[in-house]
Every structure is written in C-alpha cells, then in structure tokens.
Amino acid sequence: GEDVEQSLFLSVREGDSSVINCTYTDSSSTYLYWYKQEPGAGLQLLTYIFSNMDMKQDQRLTVLLNKKDKHLSLRIADTQTGDSAIYFCAKGPTNFGNEKLTFGTGTRLTIIP
C-alpha cells in the first residue's frame, strides 16, 4: 500500500529554522506537496515539487526531495509565531486515471517564544 509518514509533533524556538520530515513507500508519484492547516481552518497549499527535482526554494520555504531514500522535507527559515500550524505532506497519483492523493498524518509545529 501507499504510506506517507510524518512525526506528529515538532517544537522550535522563534527565529530558528524548522525542518519537517516525511517518508513514503511508493516512489512513482510525479508530484509531492506540502499543505498547511491553521487552527479551525482547512488545508492550504504551501508548495509542491516535481519528482525529478531535488530542491525547490520559495522565500522562507525550502523543499528537499531524496528519491533514493523516499524522503521529503520542508524547511522553514526564521520561524515565526504565525507558522504555528499542522503541516501535511502529500503524494500525488502514481499513474494516469488514478486520482488518489495520499496524505501523511500531519506534523503539529509549535513555536516557542
């Protein structure tokens, strides 16, 4: 089956970098995603990466993809209190006609003042 795993909790001091990790079992997805869920809200896309890329940077966000180890990470530089949320990694479909987006369990990021 397709599993996507994340640690449930992460605490980081304000101003430090946060690194949220994700591992998956099936490497045939073409796209991998990071979504953010703020308290009481739905998920919002933060960024995504195509599977033939190793890294993608977007302002304070850096996504690293290691296909060999089936490992995806999200680094948030200069973490702020507004970054407190649950972060979900997700992997896209593995073939045409398959509309399955598989989400991880989510990592709750807590910022320590």
Next chain:
Amino acid sequence: EAQVTQNPRYLITVTGKKLTVTCSQNMNHEYMSWYRQDPGLGLRQIYYSMNVEVTDKGDVPEGYKVSRKEKRNFPLILESPSPNQTSLYFCASSLSGTGFAGANVLTFGAGSRLTVL
C-alpha cells in the same frame, strides 16, 4: 471570492439519524472530493468526483454516499450515522483532478466537525 463552502460547520447528532453535509464551490472546478481527518491518521479520502454524474470511492467509503448532480455541489450523505463516523470532514476541489501529468492544487473548505452520539 473563490472558495469551497461547507455546511454545517459543527453538528452533533445521534446514531441512525440521516444527515447531509453540503459542499459548494464557485470556481467551476471539475474535481471534488471528501476527506475525513482523524488524530494520528491524517486525511483519508472518502469519495471523489471527476465531473457531473461521475463519482468513485476513495479509501474509506463505507457508511457514506455522495452525489454530483451539478458541477458546483457535492453533498456527503450519512444514511445511518454511527459513532465511528465522528470526525472532522473536509470537502476539496480542483480544476481537473489531483494530477499525474501536472500538479493540481486542491482548494479546501473550512471543515465540518461531526459528532455522532
């Protein structure tokens, strides 16, 4: 404003009493989907729809029904709710599916918290 609207946001009901959670999007999206979020399990897909009158099962369809009679609406129906359906439910939509050849971004509703006693 482009959005996915779910109602109700909160509902407490009793076992066996049929209920419907509505979902509507104003973005002319073809693809719509329902997820449930449970602690430690992440989001699991219940049903999805590629277009009007086209629906398919996700990972956890048991106990749920859906319909897609119009492009903008995708209601989730619990014919006989049970306590194990207590959960946070999300409706989401995207332009044309979750994307194998191209990334498709899902737009999520704010969620509906359902408690079945």
